[in-house]
Amino acid sequence: MSHTRRDLLRSAGWSLGLAGVGALLGGCAPSTSATPRPVLQSTPSTPRRGGQFRAVLTGGGAAESLDPFGGGAPSDFIRNDVIYDSLFSLVDGRAAPALALTAEPASDGRSFVLRLREGVRWHDGSPFTAADVAYSLRYMTSPERPYPNELQLYVDTGGVKVVDDRTVRVPARQPVGDPALMLASFPGKIIKDGARSFSAADAVGTGPYQVEAFEAGRQTRLRRFDGHWGGAPNADTLVLSSLTDPQAKVNAVLTGQADYAVDIPFSIARAGTGSAELEIRQAGEGNRVGFGFILNATRPPFDDPRARRAVRLAVDRKALVDTVLLGYGEPGNDLFGAGSEYFSDREPPARDVDQARRLLREAGAEGAQVTIRSSEYEAGYNASTQLFAEQLREVGLNVRPDIVGMQNFFDVKALAEANGIAFSIGAIPLMVIYGRLAAYPSLALPAPRLRSAFAKAFGSTDAAQRKRSWTEVQDVMAEEGNCVVWGLADTLSVARKNVAGVETRGLAKYPYLGKAGLA
Template identity: 25%
Template sequence: MPRNRLTTLVTALVLAAWGTALAQPKVVDYPNLGMTPATVGGTLTFPLADSPPTFLYYAQIDNNTQTLTGVVFDSLVEFNLETYAIEPALAASWDVSADGTVYTFHLRQGVTWHDGTPFTAADVVFTYTQIITNPEARAGDAAQFMFTVDGEQRPVTFEAPDDATVVMTLPAPSAAFLLQQRFPIFPKHKLLPFTVEGGAQQADINNAWPTDTPLAEVVGTGPFMYDSYVAGQKVGLVRNPNYWKVDSAGTSLPYAERLDYLVVRGNEAQAAQFLAGNLAVLNISGAQFPDFKDREVAGADFRVVTSPALFGSPPHVAFNFDDPAFSEVFGDVAFRRAMERAVDRERVIDDVYNGLAEIPGTPTAPADGTFYEDTKPLMLPFDLAAAAAALDELGIKDTDGNGVRNVPSGRDLEFSLTYNADSSTFTDIATILQNDFGKIGVKANLVGVQGSALLSTGLAGDYQAIIIALGNQPDPELRKPIWQPGGSLYYWHRSTQPATPGGEPNFAAMADWEKRIYDIFDQGTTLVDRTARVALYKEWQRLNAENVPVIMIAKPANIAAVHENVGNFVYNLGVIPGYNPVPHYYVK
């Protein structure tokens, strides 16, 4: 029987049985990715770079919390793992009004939270109104739900006309709105006391679900449930027997009975744990690739796979425009262009990534055939002599003969360069930059911090220069908090951010090119004409390349090592909401 007919038959049979023990099911089938139906059982063990600082996704931006959230909670919509198309998740279907301003989501019926409480539209409206759009939530996203219409800021509204329906009304159409709705949904009955609706202050949401919370209180609707937690050691999850996804054979996902996440800091330590058989899967760097590939060829019980996935995190180096000592220097595009010439991207690609990377040229992924603009011709190539000459022209010269250039105020051009000390990749990049900067009389003092603290260090402005990697998404609108001046993650120029959460950005602090980029993202939110949107975002990429708010370094390939007893493996990015192949993995 052809697979599509088989899937249709399975769907019909499951739907016929639905109403007793199962929630309204979604049949998932990815034969083109090599996935096959499997049986339930076994334990899979993955690494975590550090202990999660919280169990609440919206309380802090943290990769470890995000990784766990991806397997414990669900969103209204999700990505198709093969095509990246948006598909139903907690929303079984939706309707959009003719003018594109009203989205009506019809929720999947019969879904329950892990404690057995029914999941309803009240949970969705609560998550959006009390958490996601809460301007004080450290990892919320209030700006995504404010539209500029006729010069005024207007919010999206959320309503639940009944338990199975959520209506979102937009001030204007938005081409990327549905794509955005991959926010994890959280339980109102557990989190109400931490919200304004429950009588708390807005900032109190950040105190919800600390990691000493009894795990029975931390409930989702996702494929796995919290079972155990030992700080600094392990997070244990068990299979949700009532999950709403089934495979084409009618078996409920997930396949693994248990997931264990071991806290292992540093990629060298993680590699050792993987090679010892203590981890099922490991994302590896280009530097680790030759050793792992040699072991695979020699007959090791694992294979090395690469992925051309749309998502990824190209590292960049950023200078703090608001640094008290060097704000005028770091905020000058001519200085950043000079320093761009001192970044040897080709060496990083060859020596750090073993050639398994490319020059990115833009914050948009090259694999994105729609929005990607090849700005590599606008990037300045590595040329230390040209970098030195450009600094000379700016009057940044060694005026006291100590080997370090002086800025016009007379201060030595000596600053800290912060990086992720848990990563040998970032350590190597930082060392290369330090050495090359030194050759042109710029002194960078390396400051290593734990990987889990890197982004928070940037967001706090507690750095002078820093190396950070931020991921790509399939639509630039989804990266608006990073790349729109004044955004919550626009960390290199924090003075552009609103004086109070949810307020107007500080336009007075913006350069003209930043104001134009701000307008581009503002227009892109409500522009529905695809050709016009593409033109806008390509202009942004050119402005980004010309003004170098950050210096893009490299776009590494996605590489993983996976033991042979792991079936249905698809490269997992871990922190991209709505993209989660882990429920499909099984133990052979």
């Protein structure tokens, strides 16, 4: 019944396999020339019908899977998004109908009723029904799964009732005020009633593409499903290649082997494409990733809110944005979730070294030994940790960066012993962010006011009350929180100029390719 490491990685949008990419060209010195500005991903052109669309993704090697509840690499998330559908999608931070049209909560939030879309067909031609939804909810939350879906924490899947072919009643383990947003936030793909095998021959979904060929860690070929409820996709074929090295991903586009590569490092974007046929794109300000650190509020000195406040005042945010993000982003305001519904878009705190020193003295933390744990899960983690340590030394903290390997980074015992950790979270709903952080003592803020406000925000069926409660959650974090969000980073890609129809549904690092093609 616990959250998993995979859940945190997905919410962060961490790109497994981006270690050693030369995250900062020329070391940690800020760039001295103007940063080339990328174009917005949402180009106005419409893809033409037919042909193939070739994308290169960050792969997971032999662990990749067509099981929508199995693999955890970006290639798995992106591929399975077009084979299978969810009940609701996440668009611009809000729930959008997909296989379900509505999710109607009971007045006390203890249950909700799903009204399903009519006329949906599986790839094999059979009709989609409520029985498929009931089976999928039970299957994805089963403790037998390698990564049981987080819905197990909020939904009593054993009590799910099929009312009729288009209606499902779902009991909740705790009050859920906005079940549609919850289902979009903790996405679970819907599979056929009774499905247990997900080979290339057995992977049947309701999505816009169906499997033609699959080789884990190498390539997937998907063909258009003309019977998709949302309309037939544009490209006849999707060819999805998996690579782990970011330069190799970019090279595939540069050499004409692919049309599009998502999630490229800032240094490579800065170098440019050198081709009039290609362009660097960004997913938009509302889809940026919050970069920062989470302080361990269970250990000295950060168990004292004055010491946490001192750190937030000590950070030179612009220096970190210029140095680590190479200018591809803007300073953050210590709150994760920028771009999501209910986010408090307040000004970043100004740096105040003198006040930071005073607060540390008052907390008895001057000269305290501090360990900040990092790994290059996301390009720039290690460089930001080193610069962060230098900035904290200026105000009187004795900081040691603890740089570890990727496989050991999220060791729960090691995190509990560290004073802080490098972290990032994309534009996902606040219920996901604070729910997941609360599940880990070393990441959570142990504040009764925060817990109370979060419960009200999650459980209220009244939209106005939810907004007030989410504001209070973020007020607490701004006043005494343990998150130091120093920057909001652009999500970058490289594409041929005629690439169109790439959408963001959820995290921009996992783009939706169901409508993608060449204009």
